[in-house]
Structures are given as C-alpha cells and as structure tokens.
Amino acid sequence: MSYFAGIAAVYWKDVLLEFRTRQSLSTMFTFCLTIVIIFNFVFEPGSPAVLEVSPGVLWAAFTFSGLLGISRSFSFEIDRGGLQGLLLCPVERSTIYFGKVLGNATFMLLIEAVTFPIFVVFYNLPPNMNLLGLVLVFVLGTLGFVAVGTLLSAISANTKAREVLLPVLLFPVAVPVLVATVKSTGPLLRGEDLAQVASWVKLLLAFDLLFLAASSLTFEFIVEE
Amino acid sequence: MIQAKGLTKIYGTRYALRGVDLEAEAGEILGVFGPNGAGKSTLVRILAGQAKPSSGSVTLCGHPLATEAAQARACTGVVGHLTYLYDDLTAVENLRFFARMFGLHLKEPELLERLSRVGLRGREHEPVRHFSRGMQQRLALARATLHNPRVLILDEPYTGLDRQASLFLDNLVRDFAREGGTVLLVTHDVDHGLNIATRVLLLVSGRVVDQGPADAFSAQTIVTAYETGRKVPQA
Ligand SMILES: Nc1ncnc2c1ncn2[C@@H]1O[C@H](COP(=O)(O)OP(=O)(O)OP(=O)(O)O)[C@@H](O)[C@H]1O
Ligand SMILES: [Mg+2]
Numbered sequence: 001m002s003y004f005a006g007i008a009a010v011y012w013k014d015v016l017l018e019f020r021t022r023q024s025l026s027t028m029f030t031f032c033l034t035i036v037i038i039f040n041f042v043f044e045p046g047s048p049a050v051l052e053v054s055p056g057v058l059w060a061a062f063t064f065s066g067l068l069g070i071s072r073s074f075s076f077e078i079d080r081g082g083l084q085g086l087l088l089c090p091v092e093r094s095t096i097y098f099g100k101v102l103g104n105a106t107f108m109l110l111i112e113a114v115t116f117p118i119f120v121v122f123y124n125l126p127p128n129m130n131l132l133g134l135v136l137v138f139v140l141g142t143l144g145f146v147a148v149g150t151l152l153s154a155i156s157a158n159t160k161a162r163e164v165l166l167p168v169l170l171f172p173v174a175v176p177v178l179v180a181t182v183k184s185t186g187p188l189l190r191g192e193d194l195a196q197v198a199s200w201v202k203l204l205l206a207f208d209l210l211f212l213a214a215s216s217l218t219f220e221f222i223v224e225e
Numbered sequence: 226m227i228q229a230k231g232l233t234k235i236y237g238t239r240y241a242l243r244g245v246d247l248e249a250e251a252g253e254i255l256g257v258f259g260p261n262g263a264g265k266s267t268l269v270r271i272l273a274g275q276a277k278p279s280s281g282s283v284t285l286c287g288h289p290l291a292t293e294a295a296q297a298r299a300c301t302g303v304v305g306h307l308t309y310l311y312d313d314l315t316a317v318e319n320l321r322f323f324a325r326m327f328g329l330h331l332k333e334p335e336l337l338e339r340l341s342r343v344g345l346r347g348r349e350h351e352p353v354r355h356f357s358r359g360m361q362q363r364l365a366l367a368r369a370t371l372h373n374p375r376v377l378i379l380d381e382p383y384t385g386l387d388r389q390a391s392l393f394l395d396n397l398v399r400d401f402a403r404e405g406g407t408v409l410l411v412t413h414d415v416d417h418g419l420n421i422a423t424r425v426l427l428l429v430s431g432r433v434v435d436q437g438p439a440d441a442f443s444a445q446t447i448v449t450a451y452e453t454g455r456k457v458p459q460a
Contacts, residue, residue, distance in 0.1 A: 088309070
C-alpha cells in the first residue's frame with residue numbers, strides 16, 4: 001500500500017461524500033457570498049478605499065466560510081465512528097490527515113474560484129490585477145489555513161464543545177498565514193509584480209510547510225485514544 | 226496469532242484493563258465474556274490498534290502492533306460497536322473505499338460478489354442511510370473481511386442481525402477458524418457464545434478471572450463469575 005494511494009483514497013471518499021450531499025459547499029458558498037455583498041454596501045464602488053480594504057474583506061469571506069467546511073470534515077467521521085474505522089486500515093495515520101487537508105483545500109478553492117469573479121464585479125476592481133500571482137497566493141493561503149484547521153478540527157471533534165473550540169483555536173494559530181496572505185493579496189490586486197510581495201509569499205510558503213509537517217507528525221497522537 | 230501481554234488501560238483515574246494477558250492460536254475461536262463495563266470493548270479497541278494501551282503489548286500474526294502496525298492491521302478484520310460506514314455512500318462505494326485503504330484493487334464484480342455473500346445483492350447501489358440496522362451490520366461484516374484477514378475481532382457482532390444473518394455469521398466464524406484463522410468474539414449471549422467458542426476468557430473489572438477450553442464452562446459458571454468477580458470452581 002503506497003502512501004499516496006492512501007491519501008488519494010481518503011480524498012476521493014471526501015469529495016464523493018460532498019458531491020452526494022453538497023452540504024459543505026452550499027453553506028460555504030452562501031456564507032461567503034453574504035459577506036462579500038454586505039461589505040459591498042459599505043464602500044463607494046471604485047473609490048480608492050475599496051482597494052485598501054478588499055483583501056481583508058475577501059479573506060474574511062474565504063476563511064469564515066472555509067471554517068464551516070473544515071468543522072464538518074471530522075464531525076461526520078465521528079458520528080458513525082468513521083474515524084475509528086479509518087484507524088483500522090493499514091496506512092500511516094498521516095495519510096488520513098493529508099487526504100482531509102486536500103479535500104478541505106479543494107472545497108475552499110472552489111468557493112474562492114466562484115466568489116472571486118463576483119467580488120471583482122461587485123467592487124468594481126481594476127482589470128489589470130496580477131492574476132497569476134493571486135492564484136499562487138490563494139493556493140498557499142488556503143493550504144496553510146486548511147493545514148491548521150484540519151488538525152484542530154480533529155482535536156475538537158472529540159470534545160463536547162466542538163463547534164466552539166475550532167474557531168477559537170484556529171484564527172489565533174493561523175494569524176501568520178492570514179497576515180501574509182492579506183498583505184500579499186493587496187498589491188497583487190493593484191496589478192503589482194510578484195517580486196513586490198516576495199517576502200510575504202516566502203513567509204507563507206514557510207508557514208505552510210511548517211504547519212503541514214508539524215500537523216502530520218502530531219496527528220497520530222490526536223486520533224488514537 | 227493474537228498475543229497480548231500485560232495490557233493496562235487507564236482513563237483518567239479509572240482502570241479499564243488491569244494487566245490482561247491473552248493468547249489465541251490459529252484455528253481457535255476465543256469467546257470473551259464479561260459484564261457491562263468489564264473492559265471488553267477497551268480490549269477490542271486496543272487489539273484493533275484504535276487505542277493505545279497505557280502499558281503492555283500486542284502482537285498480531287507475529288507483527289508487534291507497536292512497531293509493525295501496518296502489517297498487523299493488514300492481517301486483522303474488525304467489527305466494532307459502530308459500523309464505520311458512510312451513510313451517504315452506497316454499499317459498493319463503502320466497500321470500494323475500504324478496499325482501496327487496504328491496498329486492494331477489487332473490480333466491481335468482486336465487490337458485488339462480496340455483497341451477495343452477506344445477502345445484500347440487489348441493494349448494492351443504495352446509500353447505507355436507507356439500510357436497516359441488520360443490513361448495516363451485514364455490510365460491516367463484508368467490510369471487515371474484505372482483505373481476507375487471518376485474525377477476526379468481533380465486538381458484539383450479532384447486534385441487529387436476524388436469525389438467518391446470525392446463522393450466516395456463525396458459519397463464517399466456524400469456517401474462518403477451520404481454515405486456520407483466529408477469532409476473538411465478544412458477546413453478551415452466553416449460551417450462543419459458548420456454543421460457538423472453542424476457548425473462553427472471562428473478564429471482570431478489567432481482569433482476566435478465568436480462561437480455558439469452552440467445554441469446561443457452563444452459562445451458569447460464567448454468570449456466577451460475573452457476580453463474584455472470581456473463578457467458579459467446577460462442581
Ligand atoms: N473513552 C473512555 N473514556 C473514559 N472511560 C472509558 C472510555 N471507554 C471506556 N471507558 C471505561 O472503561 C471501562 C470499560 O469499558 P468497556 O467499554 O471496555 O466495557 P465493555 O466490557 O465493553 O462493556 P459493555 O458490555 O457495556 O459493552 C468502563 O468503566 C468505561 O466507563
Ligand atoms: Mg462493549
């Protein structure tokens with residue numbers, strides 16, 4: 001059994017489950033869109049203030065809706081003992097973690113891909129943005145957020161206060177990722193070169209790797225009693 | 226095939242297991258009996274690798290669970306209190322997922338064959354959500370035996386099964402042992418358990434109070450041992 005086959009199996013299962021129920025994606029999308037629309041009424045379209053605040057609005061929408069998906073990813077495993085069932089399989093525990101990270105990241109990126117064009121239209125953003133750079137930052141930012149979120153979701157799924165614990169823990173821990181992401185999103189939206197935000201992107205990459213490595217190492221001790 | 230030495234499990238300050246030793250050879254059906262809260266499910270979860278013992282060690286098919294976990298798990302099939310199935314996936318999809326997790330590439334006809342063995346033919350493309358408790362239990366059996374394990378660990382597997390399905394399970398367990406497999410069976414139905422087990426292990430308050438060949442036990446001695454927490458001398 002190869003390591004990657006295990007990750008792929010968990011990932012495939014989560015995607016298939018979501019495709020069947022569409023529970024996470026529909027709530028995530030509704031929530032994300034609501035935030036974008038509400039803030040839209042606050043700012044004059046086309047005013048310089050919009051460009052200043054839009055990275056913050058965008059990532060508030062992405063991360064809060066992402067949180068909804070992440071918190072579900074282990075709660076449905078707990079109800080039927082699915083996680084216990086996964087522990088019976090002859091795979092490294094961390095394959096379960098990586099499969100879930102990939103699943104959660106896919107769902108978040110899907111929401112981002114759908115919401116971002118709507119956001120651009122609503123906020124009347126200039127068309128000369130650095131799209132390639134934005135894609136890179138969205139992927140890295142999402143990966144970092146999900147890496148922490150999936151681990152904390154596994155921790156909080158076993159506690160009574162699972163709905164409360166995850167957001168309380170996740171946002172403080174993910175601060176470095178969120179700051180780096182928002183800081184690099186702004187200039188890229190204004191069409192600046194990736195080189196302008198290179199230091200933030202490097203920080204983002206470093207935190208992604210750090211979080212993924214640390215989480216995969218500790219995951220085993222979280223899921224086994 | 227199953228070996229456990231000095232298993233202890235402490236939850237907070239409560240001992241669920243206090244130094245359990247057990248051994249089951251190929252061809253044996255070890256019936257584990259004990260009152261509620263005796264530690265049977267805790268023992269099962271530790272043998273299955275779902276929980277870590279506070280101390281002690283487990284070896285399955287010659288592979289220590291602590292150091293060769295993947296090999297130990299690959300040779301073991303487990304049916305626990307919960308079914309470990311996904312409600313929103315169909316029966317076939319559930320099996321396919323677990324097959325892949327065990328590194329097997331079973332084709333559709335093979336999966337369907339496994340389902341018809343547990344009498345679920347015709348329902349294979351329905352989500353598990355629509356299954357009755359007994360049907361889910363049948364599917365859980367198919368899931369647990371998918372990878373042709375050599376050790377089978379069953380925690381109250383008769384839950385929800387009708388007469389036909391429990392006869393099926395009886396036969397499955399006996400055939401499995403006859404072909405050189407090892408079964409550990411936890412059940413509250415003492416008469417039924419004694420009928421099928423070849424050896425018996427009595428667990429009370431996390432301790433092994435008695436063990437031996439099944440014909441040395443009667444339902445009466447077992448129930449008395451539950452109450453006294455001691456081995457009952459044979460009359
Ligand atoms: N996760 C847990 N946290 C705390 N205590 C636990 C936990 N799991 C089991 N226990 C305790 O360990 C003891 C043994 O429980 P276990 O479930 O192994 O009993 P059992 O023999 O399977 O009982 P039953 O016949 O009711 O299934 C009990 O006192 C129980 O309260
Ligand atoms: Mg039990």
